[in-house]
Amino acid sequence: MANIHTPIPSLKLNDGTSMPMLGYGTGTAWYKKGEESRIDQALVDGVKTAIKLEYTHLDGAEIYKTEPELGTAIKEGGVPREKLYVVSKVQTNVSNIQEAIKESLRKLQLDQLDLYLIHSPFWANSDEELQKAWADMETVQAAGLTKSIGVSNFLPKHLTAILKTAKVVPATNQIEFHPYLQHPELLAFHKEHGIATTAYAPLTAVTRATPGPVDDYMASLEKKYAVTAAEISLRWCIDQDVVPITTSSKEQRLSDYLRAATFKLTPKEIREINELGQKKHYRAFWAKYFDENDRS
Numbered sequence: 001m002a003n004i005h006t007p008i009p010s011l012k013l014n015d016g017t018s019m020p021m022l023g024y025g026t027g028t029a030w031y032k033k034g035e036e037s038r039i040d041q042a043l044v045d046g047v048k049t050a051i052k053l054e055y056t057h058l059d060g061a062e063i064y065k066t067e068p069e070l071g072t073a074i075k076e077g078g079v080p081r082e083k084l085y086v087v088s089k090v091q092t093n094v095s096n097i098q099e100a101i102k103e104s105l106r107k108l109q110l111d112q113l114d115l116y117l118i119h120s121p122f123w124a125n126s127d128e129e130l131q132k133a134w135a136d137m138e139t140v141q142a143a144g145l146t147k148s149i150g151v152s153n154f155l156p157k158h159l160t161a162i163l164k165t166a167k168v169v170p171a172t173n174q175i176e177f178h179p180y181l182q183h184p185e186l187l188a189f190h191k192e193h194g195i196a197t198t199a200y201a202p203l204t205a206v207t208r209a210t211p212g213p214v215d216d217y218m219a220s221l222e223k224k225y226a227v228t229a230a231e232i233s234l235r236w237c238i239d240q241d242v243v244p245i246t247t248s249s250k251e252q253r254l255s256d257y258l259r260a261a262t263f264k265l266t267p268k269e270i271r272e273i274n275e276l277g278q279k280k281h282y283r284a285f286w287a288k289y290f291d292e293n294d295r296s
């Protein structure tokens with residue numbers, strides 16, 4: 001039976017496609033440390049639970065080694081392929097993107113991705129290397145292997161480099177984003193160029209980075225809206241046109257997160273979270289590529 005809940009909104013991207021504004025991730029809690037061919041049934045079940053709850057935006061990556069599980073869950077999930085929004089990313093085989101995407105599609109048992117991302121810019125030694133990788137992304141998009149193309153973990157300097165030679169502007173940049181890492185300059189750059197922002201690790205301020213300056217205010221909003229701080233964190237993204245990608249192995253949490261679609265924060269509440277959040281800096285991922293005080 002269908003779930004009765006407020007539908008998750010979508011964000012229109014610069015290529016005319018739409019991205020569901022709440023994603024289910026298979027990185028962090030799920031990525032595989034061992035052999036990729038050893039199927040993690042808990043993850044297959046986790047993705048199937050998410051699909052059952054009407055999550056459609058599913059986030060994978062070559063380096064997570066979770067594409068086989070995603071593929072199986074999509075096949076067994078009972079929802080037609082065209083209703084799902086499937087994302088993968090390239091990193092290890094970035095020097096051969098044509099082969100890398102075919103390999104991802106094979107593991108996912110799909111003909112086409114909705115979105116393919118360059119997972120990070122940190123492997124590149126020059127602007128030319130980034131520009132070549134972006135040209136290869138444009139080639140696989142033109143070949144119909146993915147509907148949209150984008151990047152992840154790019155800073156303004158990396159985006160500036162690829163935009164110099166790009167025929168296609170990245171549809172999105174998937175970045176770490178939460179009250180303790182707001183990178184306003186990067187978001188302004190996205191806005192100026194029509195690049196959507198996707199947020200990974202959106203719950204960081206209320207999970208891995210506690211205690212902190214947003215805690216008391218989050219608690220007051222939990223009471224006001226009768227939701228958890230996780231849902232406030234997700235809604236804080238959505239209300240700023242940012243698409244959060246979260247995850248959980250717990251069905252109750254996945255179900256609770258959907259309440260983020262049922263209320264709206266006021267502009268004043270968003271401003272208050274932003275101001276309190278700026279009092280602390282916290283970066284959970286790729287930290288070795290940044291100075292400790294670098295907030296970009």
Ligand SMILES: NC(=O)c1ccc[n+]([C@@H]2O[C@H](COP(=O)([O-])OP(=O)(O)OC[C@H]3O[C@@H](n4cnc5c(N)ncnc54)[C@H](O)[C@@H]3O)[C@@H](O)[C@H]2O)c1
Nearest residue numbers: 025026027028029059152200201202203204245246247248
């Ligand atoms: N592009 C990248 O470089 C990159 C990096 C990191 C993550 N990602 C993607 O984003 C997805 C989500 O990332 P994330 O897992 O960091 O997101 P997140 O900040 O939403 O954290 C989700 C985690 O928080 C836990 N959680 C939820 N409520 C909690 C509570 N009340 N107390 C304690 N823990 C709680 C969940 O169980 C889950 O493990 C990943 O699975 C991956 O797909 C991408």
Ligand SMILES: OCCc1c[nH]c2ccccc12
Nearest residue numbers: 027028031061063064285286
């Ligand atoms: O995208 C998730 C963060 C991440 C960075 N490097 C990794 C290697 C394996 C799994 C996840 C990651």
